[in-house]
Amino acid sequence: MAFTQPPLPFDSNALEPYGMKAETFEYHYGKHHKAYVDNLNKLTEGTELADKSLEEVIQISFKDPSKAGIFNNAAQVWNHTFFWNSLKPAGGGAPTGDLAAKIDRDFGSFDKFKEEFSNAAATQFGSGWAWLVDDGGTLKVIKTPNAENPLAHGKKALLTIDVWEHAYYIDFRNARPAFIKNFLDQLVNWDFVAENLAKA
Ligand code: MN3
Numbered sequence: 001m002a003f004t005q006p007p008l009p010f011d012s013n014a015l016e017p018y019g020m021k022a023e024t025f026e027y028h029y030g031k032h033h034k035a036y037v038d039n040l041n042k043l044t045e046g047t048e049l050a051d052k053s054l055e056e057v058i059q060i061s062f063k064d065p066s067k068a069g070i071f072n073n074a075a076q077v078w079n080h081t082f083f084w085n086s087l088k089p090a091g092g093g094a095p096t097g098d099l100a101a102k103i104d105r106d107f108g109s110f111d112k113f114k115e116e117f118s119n120a121a122a123t124q125f126g127s128g129w130a131w132l133v134d135d136g137g138t139l140k141v142i143k144t145p146n147a148e149n150p151l152a153h154g155k156k157a158l159l160t161i162d163v164w165e166h167a168y169y170i171d172f173r174n175a176r177p178a179f180i181k182n183f184l185d186q187l188v189n190w191d192f193v194a195e196n197l198a199k200a
Helices: 024-043 054-062 067-087 097-107 110-123 165-172 176-187 190-198
Strands: 126-135 136-144 156-160
Touching: 024 067, 024 156, 024 165, 054 067, 067 156, 097 110, 097 136, 110 126, 110 136, 110 176, 126 190, 136 176, 156 190
Parallel strands: none
Antiparallel strands: 126 136, 126 156
């Protein structure tokens, strides 16, 4: 069974009032994300990995240096789907409930979390991702290069931001910090984060 690209969870123009143009999604979802799916299918066709879940392919290929190309494409398929779900129109602001309590417990305050997350996203040198993760019951912020993700490292992803230049160049040109601030202020889908936290 071939790997598929899930639909965007919102219309491509739904985030225009919140700083991200439809053109961003035409390229980032329609070309970059799609290319990772197409490449993954080409690289796994006729192999034992073709029938595994995407998560299994990521974990198997991460441990095998001869499968680096498969890992990069599989992880980028997963990372982008996770990123689209991390966004919503009129999102951002502060979380509530158990999630808010755990952020306060593990970072000291929501402002401290935002500072740590922004700093990780801004200082990831070159291409990569910043994440809020659940690491054995403790919430942490991590950053990963290129396609690497928490799944490869046995951590549960809760939230991500793509800081590859293609993620922000149409809307923010070279201003990665402005993209990060806009993400936190207007786009974070805290309901998605809470759902991930609640999963076993
Ligand atoms: Mn990307």
